[in-house]
Amino acid sequence: MAFVKLLHTSVMKTAHKIAVNYYTIFKQSIQKRSSLHNLYYLRQYSSIILCPARSITECAVYFHGEGPSVFTLSNLPVGEKYFLEQLCGLSSTKQVLELLESTDHKTDTIVAAALLKIVDTESKTGLILNSNEVFENKIFKTILCHLEKGSQTLSTYSLVNGYKALVQLGMDSHSTIMASLSSECQERVNRGQMTVESLCILGESLLAIEGSNFSMFQSIMDQLENMQVDTWTPEELTMVYSLLQAGLSNGSKYQHLLNQMHTAMFSVSKQLNSNLTSSVLGSLVALKQTQALQLITRLCEYSVKYVPKFSDDELVKVLVALTEFNYNNPLFTEVLEMHVTDKVFTMSPEAVIHVMQYCSQKLLLSKPIFNAVAENFVYNSEHFTTHQIAQLIIPFGKLNYLPPDASAFIRHLEKVLVSRFSQFHPRTLLNILHSCTLMQRFPVNFLSKIFSPHFIQELQDDSGSLDPFVLGQLTQLFLTVILECTFYKGPKLHSKYRQKHFMIFGDLLETQLNTVLFNKVKNGLIGLLGGKKFFSSQVLSPSCYTLDVEIGLDADGIVLSKYNLKKSSKRIVLCIDDEKRFCANCRNLLGKEFMKQRHLHLLGYQIVQIPFYEIDNLNSVEEIVEYLHKKIFPHSFRLKW
The missing domain is CATH 1.25.40 (Serine Threonine Protein Phosphatase 5, Tetratricopeptide repeat)
Structure with a gap:
């Protein structure tokens, strides 16, 4: 009997995979989306319900009884096949419910697909609208009654997805149907009958209702910790990352599990697509997993090739991760430039803003x-x-x-x-x-x-x-x-x-002086001017700005001691500009430094810029002295001390 039951479960899963594959293919032909986008069509509902790609693919085809031993697309039940075809073209809950009403044999597949579509049509930007109208509909009530009375015969995937759909629609967690579905979920969790995918779907629903302190959620996490992580698929790993992200502010409580997942994900990272790559990076950021450097680097490297394929939401996750983990790759910036210049008018404002924040925080002038x-x-x-x-x-x-x-x-x-x-x-x-x-x-x-x-x-x-x-x-x-x-x-x-x-x-309105670069210039100034007393450093000026180096000259152009600067007829300011005062990818001064030098010039100072890229290659003191003489006194003969 155990063998027969196992065979039946396998056959039912195969049937549902065929059904959803047909549903997805039909959707492609209607909306003519790109091949990659279509492949993960069912994942579009990540903000609402049934987010995994296989959220309804492994449900039993029938609510009760056995199914045929062999399934192909041609022998899929005609009612289901027709229902899935019609469902793809619907755009409102009313249309979905009318289609359900006209369907005589409401199988497990049909109920799950209908719930998926209802939540999709009732959702706008992640918020559920008009849920009361849905609950009062007689057809919807029939579905609820169907689920409540048949909860024990539902496949696990239909059970957890139905539960999540009702949570997303705002169903009262203390209602009889929620109590029935919750009780059945608890039973199957206790018996260890749920797969990783089902545990994750259920876990996120519980978090939405009760939070991470819910006892059933703790049971789910205990089961996940006791599983062999290295046998999980990339999709399953991604789902567990998302579950931990939803339930934890950081990963310290389940750090051992996360470490195992990092290792497993690194080994299968080549199999990740754009959706999974962005999702995992987003989770790593949320869980503050900065120590997973090897995995982070690998995913960031792979993200380069996916930039043209990322949706706006996926691109945002990747940009946040690249910034948070301080990952720099000129090739990524080049690909991003091509993507933005081509798609900027169709990108969401949120995506555009994150592109600008990415450039701003990394000081990349693109x-x-x-x-x-x-x-x-x-x-x-x-x-x-x-x-x-x-x-x-x-x-x-x-x-x-x-x-x-x-x-x-x-x-x-x-x-x-x-x-x-x-x-x-x-x-x-x-x-x-x-x-x-x-x-x-x-x-x-x-x-x-x-x-x-x-x-x-x-x-x-x-x-x-x-x-x-x-x-x-x-x-x-x-x-x-x-x-x-x-x-x-x-x-x-x-x-x-x-x-x-x-x-x-600090560095908010002006960048502090680089000590190493200053010491190099200081030694040159001593050789040029004849001692430390002929220049001042880090001077607080009356104009609020800090002067890196100040040199005073009298009316005849003679350098004055720093103690006699009040007698100066001319004051020279040396701006010793290190890398932090420039854009990271070019020699363009940052706005705050450009304003500072502009204001100092208007206040009467002679500005002499000493950029890092000119002085870094000078090794000997004599070379530095000669360089400073040409910069500060270009029209005067140099004195030897």
């Missing part, structure tokens, strides 16, 4: 990406929220870049700020305007509002205090007005809000 995003913003700004607009604009200022059609870009930004001014959070608005000044585009029309007591009051937190960095941004805006917008006659920032120096903000 002109093709920035140009494409700027053009998209000009034509589609209404699709972006105010917060997203800030996230889009800030990288331009941070990396000190304006697109070719800068006038249209800035003009449209100003138009958006005017039309949606009241919608912007004060802090968000300040970030945008500050970024504009970094790009040397001055928001004169908004300065009177920014400097008003009312606006500054709105910037305060609940305790009535202002974030010091906000004060730093306001101070820098004030300096910009004084130095670069001399025509502005409106209100100014009150003196009590002005900061005395920017060093207290």
Whole structure:
């Protein structure tokens, strides 16, 4: 009897695989999607229900009784075949229920597929709508009665998927049907009859209802920990990652299981497709698995070839992972450039923003990406929220870049700020305007509002205090007005809000001096000027900025001692710029450094830039002295000491 039961289960699973394969193929012919997208068609419902590809593929074909011993597409029950064909073309719950009503023999497959479609049609951006109307429908009530009375005869996959569908539709967890399905699930968990896939589907449903403290969830995790992880398929591994991600803020509680999964996933990583790759990377980020460096590197490497195939949501997960794990690959950036320039007008605002954040956080100035995003913003700004607009604009200022059609870009930004001014959070608005000044585009029309007591009051937190960095941004805006917008006659920032120096903000408003590079320059200056007393370092200037090196000259061009700088007729500032002051992939100064040098020049300082790429190749002191002489005193003879 055991052998007969096993054979029956195998036959039923085979039948359902054939049914869903037919369902998927038919969907392809209707919607003409790409082959890869179609292959994982059933995975599109990850935010709602039945997210695994095989969520209904291994259900028994019949609610009761035995099935035929051999199944092919041609001998699939005609009712089921017709139902799956019709289901593909439906777009509303009403249509699904009407189709169900017209179906006489409601098999396990039909019920599972109908529930899948109902949740799909009732879902918009992951939220379930009109669930009360669904519950009151007499056909839907018939399905519920069918599930409740036949819960013990349901296949495991139909059981857990039906349970999850009702959870997603907001069914009362204390209702009789939920109690019946939950009880049956508990029985099968206790008997160890569930596969990895079923355990994961059930586990995520339990998390949505009770959280990770639910006793049945603990039983599921105990079973998963006792399984042979190295026998799991890539899909099963991905599902367990997702389950842990849904139930844990970090993976410390099940770290031993995760370590086994990392090893197993690394061994099968070549089998992953774009969907699985992005999903696993997203889980690794959420579970803070930074120690899984080997797996992370492998998945990041494979993600390069999948960039053109990623959906927007998948691309977001990968970009977050690349940033979080600090993975750098120029080839990925090149492929991303091609993808964005080709697809930017069809990409979701969220995906566009994450592309910009990826470039911003890695200091990657990709002109093709920035140009494409700027053009998209000009034509589609209404699709972006105010917060997203800030996230889009800030990288331009941070990396000190304006697109070719800068006038249209800035003009449209100003138009958006005017039309949606009241919608912007004060802090968000300040970030945008500050970024504009970094790009040397001055928001004169908004300065009177920014400097008003009312606006500054709105910037305060609940305790009535202002974030010091906000004060730093306001101070820098004030300096910009004084130095670069001399025509502005409106209100100014009150003196009590002005900061005395920017060093207290670390690297936020100016990058701190690189000690190693400074020591190299210092030795050269000693040889050039004749001693340490002829220059000062890390000087706090009255203009809030920190001067890397300051040299004073009298009216005759003689170098003065640093103790007599007040008698200087001319002051020279050396900007010793290391790699951190430039974009990571080019020699473009960051916006904050460009603004600093711009302001110091307007304050009367002679700016001498000492970039790392010029001095790194100089090894001897004599070479450095000669270099500094040409940079600082290009028209004077060098004195020998």
